Structures are given as structure tokens and as C-alpha cells.
Amino acid sequence: MLKKLSFSPVLLAIVLAVAMLLWLLSGDTFSAKDTQPAPQQVAQKQLPQVETRWSEAQLYQATQIAQGQVLPWRSVSIKSQQAGRVEALLKQQGDNVAQGDKLLRLSDEGRSAMLAQAKANLTLRQSELNSARTLGKAQFLSATELTRLESELAKAEAELQNATLAVKQTEPVAPFNGVVDRRHIEVGDLIQTGTALLQLVQIDKLKVTAQIPQQHVSALQLGQQAKVRLLDGRALSGELSFISYAADSATRSYYIEVSVANPQHWRIAGASATLDIALDSVPAHRISPALLSLDNSGKLTVAVVDEQQQVVFYPVQILTADTDGAWVSGLPARAQIITQGAGFVRAGDKVKVAGAKA
The missing domain is CATH 2.40.420.20 (conserved putative lor/sdh protein from methanococcus maripaludis s2 fold)
Incomplete structure (x- = not known):
């Protein structure tokens, strides 16, 4: 009589699991052999937006802006070339003067007398030389004596020039058209050679000076138009009249001047101003x-x-x-x-x- 076989539930579960695993492995292997894997899609790079x-x-009309200072077109200190006492002031502070106008008068101090003596001495030396030349032609005078008289005449002429100049310098004159801006002396003052007498300025024309950085100077050309803006809002027109050829050794900047007409004689010399220099259009x-x-x-x-x-x-x-x-x-x-x-x-x-x- 045959004996009936029996399996426990745990053993049965293990057998079924192993069978299922073998089936799965065999199916994956056959699939890998019989079918080609799907190609992988590469994500497209997105461009920045x-x-x-x-x-x-x-x-555009470019401009070069710089801070500058307004100066008189000319300014000179009139100094005494002779010693003496101030006798008269012919021009006062603020007076307009023309070139050649007398500004003041110093005491004579014997200069006129020396001038008269120099003139008389010159006349004498000229007469002596003329007589000597006549005698020389008649061979009554040596060549050496004739040369000495010619030298005396030249000396007399030099003395006359010095005496004339000394008298002329007692009345200093204006070297150009301008305005008496300062008076440093008074009537009765005793002055010496070199003493400052008056300050004369020309303000019907002005110059505005400024410093331009080295990286900008190449854009500047003589004759370029410039606008001068004052602190109070007033403005004047001018043109670039000078550009230095060498930079300042300390600042590496270039000195420039802008000439400006001042027909109204505005009192702006010495003031600060802003320069707007018109450059080429770009x-x-x-x-x-x-x-x-x-x-x-x-x-x-x-x-x-x-x-x-x-x-x-x-x-x-x-x-x-x-x-x-x-x-x-x-x-x-x-x-x-x-x-x-x-x-x-x-x-x-x-x-x-x-x-x-x-």
C-alpha cells in the first residue's frame, strides 16, 4: 500500500518562490537577446534669454568741462626807475588810461639841469671835432688827437641820452590801454628805484586759465569755441587761444588759456569760472x-x-x-x-x- 506524500506550507512557498525567480530571469535574458533597447534621449541645452x-x-556735440580762473588780459606793476618824491598823481584808482598817458610825476632832483649840461657839452664836443677835422685836412692835427675828440663826442652823446631818459622817467607812462587798479603811493612819499607805484590791468579782454588732464588734452585744438560760466550765472563766449606743450610735473595736466572779450568791463578778473569747451561732434x-x-x-x-x-x-x-x-x-x-x-x-x-x- 502506497504511502501518501505531504508537504508543509513553508516548504511549498519556498519552492514556488524559486520557480518564479528562475522564470523571471529566463524571460529577461531572452528579451535582452531578442529586442534592441530604446535609444536614450539627450536633453537639449536651453539658450539664455x-x-x-x-x-x-x-x-553729439561733446564738451570738455574744466574749472578755471578769470584773469586780466594784461597786468603789470608800474615801478619807479628813479628815486625822488611824489609831486603829483595824474591818474587815480579806477581811471581808464591809454597807452602813453602819464600816470604821475616825481621831483626833478636836478635832472633837468644835468640834461641842459649834457646838451651844452654835446654842442661843445661837436664843435671841437668839426674844427679838428678842418685842421686834420691841413695836416695841422694828428690822427691820434682826432680819434680822441671823436671819443669825447661819443661820450657826450651817451651822457645826453642818460640825462634825457632820467628826466623822462620822472613821469611814468602807461604801457598799454587799461585801468589803474591799485595805487601804492601817495603825494609826498619819498621813493627809491624799484618801488611799486601803480597796478595797471587790461580788462576789455580777459583770459581764463585752467588745467586739463593728460588723457583729455588730445581732443583740444586751438580756436575751439568755449563758454565761460560764472558763479552768479552770467556767461561769456571765447575761444581756446593756448595749450601748453608740456604737462605739469606734479599734476600731469596741461595749462590752457581761453581768450574772452569783455566789452562791458565786468569786474570778474580774479574770479572762478567753469569752462565748457566745444569739441568735434561724434x-x-x-x-x-x-x-x-x-x-x-x-x-x-x-x-x-x-x-x-x-x-x-x-x-x-x-x-x-x-x-x-x-x-x-x-x-x-x-x-x-x-x-x-x-x-x-x-x-x-x-x-x-x-x-x-x-
């Missing part, structure tokens, strides 16, 4: 200062999208700037300027333009 604005270059774009950035070398740049939709950082120069915007040069005549997103791209990056504003 920027916003831009089209800008057209315009001719193509420029007006942009927001927020669009400016610095490159690795410290130069100002503006980000632009070119025709290949790539980013280009153009170095620019600020011509002028205020709170509303800045005029810059260095960009193409027509430029697609990046207004949003320039800080997230680099030069050469290809970008997607979200929308270009006109």
Missing part, C-alpha cells in the same frame, strides 16, 4: 547708466547682441552723464543693446532675444 533695445547713433548713443559694466581690465563696456545672436561687450567712453542718462561713444551706428540679462551672459554666448524694443 535676454531683453534688448535697438539704438541709433546720433551726432556719433554717440544715449543709454541708462545702469547698462554700463566693468570688464576685467577696468574698462567701461556695454553688452550688445550682434547679427549672429551672440553677446559682444563693446568698450565705451562716457561723453557726459546726468541723472537721466549718459551719452557714450564706441558702439556701432545701430546697436541691439541688452537691457535685461547682461549680468548672466559672457562675451561670445549665443542668446535668445525675448523682445527687442525700438
Whole structure:
């Protein structure tokens, strides 16, 4: 009699699990052999997105601004060339004078008498020489004596010139048209040679001096028009009349002068002023200062999208700037300027333009 076989539930579960595992492994192997795996899809790189604005270059009248000082066109201190006492003041402070006008008179101190003596001595020496020449022709006078008399005549002529000049210098005259700006003496003062008498200035024409940094002097040319703005709001027009050829060794700046007509004789000599020198017109774009950035070398740049939709950082120069915007040069005549997103791209990056504003 056959014996009936029996299995426990645990053993049965183990057998079934092993059978299921073998079936799964065999199915995966056959599937790998019979079917080709699906190709993997590579994610496409997304281009950075920027916003831009089209800008057209315009001719901009650039100016060079500098702080300067207004000076008289001419200024000279009249000093005494002779010693003496002041007898009369022929011109007072504030008086207009013409070239050659007498300004004051010093005491004679015997100079007129010396002049008269020099004239008489010259007449005598001339007469002696004329007589000697007559005798010399008759061979009654030696050549040596004739030479001595000629020397005496030359000495008398020199003495006459000195005496004449001494008398003339007792009445100093104005060397140019101007105004007596200061008087340093009074009637009765005893003065010596070299004493300052009067200060004479020419103010119908003025000059404004300033210092220009070395990086800007190349843009200046003689004859450029300039506007002189005074602290009280008044303004005068002039032109650039001088540019120094050598920079100041301390400041590395160049000295300039602007000549200005002052027909109204404004009392502005010695005052401060602002110079606006008109430079040549250049193509420029007006942009927001927020669009400016610095490159690795410290130069100002503006980000632009070119025709290949790539980013280009153009170095620019600020011509002028205020709170509303800045005029810059260095960009193409027509430029697609990046207004949003320039800080997230680099030069050469290809970008997607979200929308270009006109």
C-alpha cells in the first residue's frame, strides 16, 4: 500500500518562490537577446534669454568741462626807475588810461639841469671835432688827437641820452590801454628805484586759465569755441587761444588759456569760472547708466547682441552723464543693446532675444 506524500506550507512557498525567480530571469535574458533597447534621449541645452533695445547713433556735440580762473588780459606793476618824491598823481584808482598817458610825476632832483649840461657839452664836443677835422685836412692835427675828440663826442652823446631818459622817467607812462587798479603811493612819499607805484590791468579782454588732464588734452585744438560760466550765472563766449606743450610735473595736466572779450568791463578778473569747451561732434548713443559694466581690465563696456545672436561687450567712453542718462561713444551706428540679462551672459554666448524694443 502506497504511502501518501505531504508537504508543509513553508516548504511549498519556498519552492514556488524559486520557480518564479528562475522564470523571471529566463524571460529577461531572452528579451535582452531578442529586442534592441530604446535609444536614450539627450536633453537639449536651453539658450539664455535676454531683453534688448535697438539704438541709433546720433551726432553729439561733446564738451570738455574744466574749472578755471578769470584773469586780466594784461597786468603789470608800474615801478619807479628813479628815486625822488611824489609831486603829483595824474591818474587815480579806477581811471581808464591809454597807452602813453602819464600816470604821475616825481621831483626833478636836478635832472633837468644835468640834461641842459649834457646838451651844452654835446654842442661843445661837436664843435671841437668839426674844427679838428678842418685842421686834420691841413695836416695841422694828428690822427691820434682826432680819434680822441671823436671819443669825447661819443661820450657826450651817451651822457645826453642818460640825462634825457632820467628826466623822462620822472613821469611814468602807461604801457598799454587799461585801468589803474591799485595805487601804492601817495603825494609826498619819498621813493627809491624799484618801488611799486601803480597796478595797471587790461580788462576789455580777459583770459581764463585752467588745467586739463593728460588723457583729455588730445581732443583740444586751438580756436575751439568755449563758454565761460560764472558763479552768479552770467556767461561769456571765447575761444581756446593756448595749450601748453608740456604737462605739469606734479599734476600731469596741461595749462590752457581761453581768450574772452569783455566789452562791458565786468569786474570778474580774479574770479572762478567753469569752462565748457566745444569739441568735434561724434556719433554717440544715449543709454541708462545702469547698462554700463566693468570688464576685467577696468574698462567701461556695454553688452550688445550682434547679427549672429551672440553677446559682444563693446568698450565705451562716457561723453557726459546726468541723472537721466549718459551719452557714450564706441558702439556701432545701430546697436541691439541688452537691457535685461547682461549680468548672466559672457562675451561670445549665443542668446535668445525675448523682445527687442525700438
